Amino acid sequence: MTFDPPVTCPVCEEVLELDRKLEGHLVEKHTQQEVVRYVVSQQNRAEALVR
Numbered sequence: 946m947t948f949d950p951p952v953t954c955p956v957c958e959e960v961l962e963l964d965r966k967l968e969g970h971l972v973e974k975h976t977q978q979e980v981v982r983y984v985v986s987q988q989n990r991a992e993a994l995v996r
């Protein structure tokens with residue numbers, strides 16, 4: 946039996962239940978716009994670190 950550590954949603958920082966997949970949470974709880982906004986903000990942060 947494998948133990949998976951709890952997954953935390955990167956958008957709302959909510960800890961998901963062990964049998965939940967992050968993809969399902971994103972689809973159910975967040976709009977595509979929210980997810981895209983999060984991804985863009987992460988990319989901006991990564992670029993800021995490179996500069």
Ligand SMILES: [Zn+2]
Nearest residue numbers: 954956957974
């Ligand atoms: Zn979330």
